[in-house]
Amino acid sequence: MSSVLFFIAATGVIAGAIGVVTLRSPFYSVLALVGHLISLAVLFLLLRAEFVAAIQVVVYAGAVMVLYVFVVAYVGDSGEPMGARLHGPGPLGSGLRKGGAVLAGCLLTELLIALLGTGLKAVSGYGAGYAPGPRTFGTAAYIGELLLTRxxxxxxxxxxxxxxxxxxxxxxxxxxxxxxxIGERRAGPGEPGEEVGAPLDxxxxxxxxxxxxxxxxxx
Amino acid sequence: MSMGLPAVVGYYEPWWIQIIKAIVIFAVGLQLVPLVLIAERKLLGRFQARYGPNRVGPYGFLQPLADILKLLTKEQFRPTTSVGLLYALAPIISILTAVAAFGLIPFGDTQDIFGTKVGLYGVDLSIGPLYLFAFGAIAFYGIMLGGWSSGSKYSFLGAMRGAAQLISYEVSQGLALVGVVISAQTLSLTGIVHAQAGMWYVVPQLAGFLIFLVAGFAETNRAPFDLTEADAELVGGYNTEYGGGRFASYYFAEYLNVVVVSGIVATVFLGGWLLPFGLHPPGWVDPLVVLAKMSLVTFLFIWVRATLPRLRYDQLMSFGWKVLLPLATVNALVTAILVVATH
Known part of the structure; x- marks a missing residue:
């Protein structure tokens, strides 16, 4: 049962992650990310970390992604498909491609170090054992105690x-x-009223x- | 109070009991929604000095049945500007999250039924309220995707209002529960009910109760916070373009959410299945006690809808952030200090 759930959730996680970077519309990318985060919460549940799973959904899917959806739906499509600059010609495109490859390589190395260091041991195990009780592994009390001591x-x-x-x-x-x-516009460069030195304006x-x-x- | 023990029982129930419970919970929820519907229409009628529906069946009590049959037999249509898959998916998300949250409400303690121990609740989690907020967070996507995928300005505006409103009031609602959780020292909902054996939390946590109730009105998009579907300005809000069975799903989810919030208020603040004055009725009375308390809260929901006018959007926002949130924070802080000081 748990292995079936694991493979369903893992498929959701990977499909969501691929969807985020490959889908053309930003709105669908955000939705793919939501699916990814919820599948990740299921994986946490399988690891008996129910508190982390709930927090994952409440904070990421419920607050952070809500804001993303809000902004993407509000501002709307820019018309330019995402990744157009990446595939584009010229120094900008090639620079982006090189930088992306370097960053992806760094991330891969880091993940491999973490995975080979700890993850391989867990493959043959069954995770934390289920123990009944109010202050056992995965409960809010357990995590709260760890946060305030260790x-x-x-x-x-x-x-x-x-x-x-x-x-x-x-x-x-x-x-x-x-x-x-409504109807008003900011002063252009050189006009009176232009705010100087506001790069985020x-x-x-x-x-x-x-x-x-x-x-x-x-x- | 035996801490932790009630929270664990759910894990040891045989699989067939869990399936039966799931069916029973869905069936009960399905019955409660038409009851709330007719109660609301009848009571609104009385509040406004008219009869309310009184034509279908005795005293008009079959009116919700007629409404639902009418909606379900209508043609399934969708606007040409809509996004097909999401348009169909959005009402499903809404109804799913509402039913999932309903499964959490405890209708009684663990009972001995024919020699088998059965908890009168869907599931008793060690993360009770957090599970509730997790599904509340997903419920947002039901409204948002519905409004966005309809491809209509009114739907979109309604969904946007709903989005902003949900984010704003979810924080206060969560903080209002923190006071109760600190006092009960457990996140399990049956544990919280057991902790109220001496005194219901509505008395020591009166501020938390009021904040939770107000935020509950906003979370369920009920008057005076029903800007999401303000029919005078937005035609119908996020569900403007919906008809037939899908509209019925939204409607069902909305009223089930009212039932869920009533159930949570009854559980967390009104002592769940406990009775005052040292009364200890047999176990089969417990669900009736919870239902009676829930209907009291639902009546309050309807009463407020009949009494208060709709807020303006900026009033809604400044009330949520400048009044409710500081109050909820102070409430949680004071409760924490008192609990630490008295231990």
Whole structure:
């Protein structure tokens, strides 16, 4: 039973991952990623890590991917199929191809080191044994205890990093300036009112920003 | 309280009991939805000083049956601008996640039925509320894909509103439950019910209860947060382009979600199958107690819908982020401090 489930989930994981990089429309790529993440959660369940599986779905499929879907559906297709620059001629295309090959090689080496180092031992095993009880392997209590004792430093560093990222996001969003009203446009280069030194102040079509902007600048 | 033991029972049940339970749970859910439907239409009628449906069957009680038969016998059509596969898939996701969440609600403790130990719940997980939020997260794709794949502006706007609303209120809902989980010191839903033997959590966790209820209104897209399907502005929201059986699926999922949220409120805050004043009825009364508490919460849902006007979109957002979320955070924080201090 568990091996059947494993092969179904593993197929889903690999198909989803391939779909992310090969599908032409960004929307379908995001959906493939959602399928990939949910299949991954099933694999976690088979490893008796039910807490990690639930968190995987809640955080990745439920929060991160929701935002991706939201943005992709809102901004829409750019018209240019993804990967057009990669297959394109000229120095840009060849550079992207070379860089991609190098990065993929690095990732492959790293994964092989991890896999050969630990994974091969697990092939002949059956994972963690199932033990009943409130504080056994895989439960929330077990993971919480580990996070606050053995991995306390890593846990605190990760939370600080997230905090910094959140503050940074707010700062960057605030620098983008006042939202435009419908029909208004930003001042061009050299015109009065142009904001100098705002590299993230990218031009964007009106109505693609916040909801408040869409309803007429009311917030 | 015997911690952990109730959470484990589900693993040892024979496979045939689990199959029977799955069928029974789906059948019960299938019966509850028309009941909620007719209750809502009758009560809305009374709230608005009219009769409500009273033509089909005695007192109009067969009205939902007629509605569902009408929807199911309609032609299956789809707009030419829609995306075929996703258009068909979206209502299935909605209904699947609603039924999956329903399986979690405990209708009673483990019972001795003909010498076999059976838990009166679909499954009692050691990650109870997290499982619920996981399926709530997937339910989002039902609405989003439905609105997007319809290829219509109104559907898309409704789905977008639903997306933003779900993200905003899911956080407060989760944080409201954190207080209860800290107090009960278990994530198992039957464990949470057992922990309420002395006092239901609605009393010590009153703030959490109110936050969860308000966020529940928003999560199920009910008034006053029903902007997703605001019929005055969006025709019908994400399900504008749906008809027939697929529309019936969305409808079913929506009302089943109301039942699920009522069940969770009854379990987590109103003591599940426990009765006050030291009453200990025999085991077969437990499901009736849970159903009675659930119908009370559902009545509140309908009452609020009849009473409150729909919020404006920016009011919805600022209420969720600036009022509900800080309140839920403070609630979780204070509960944690109190639990640590009293231990």
């Amino acid at each position: 991995f306390l430093l890593a846990f605190e560093v990760a939370s600080m990093l997230l905090l910094i990222a959140a503050v940074g996001g707010v700062v960057l969003a605030a620098r983008a300036g006042r939202p435009l009203a 990218l031009p964007r079509p009106p109505g693609t920003g916040t909801m408040a902007e869409t309803v007429g600048g009311r917030s």
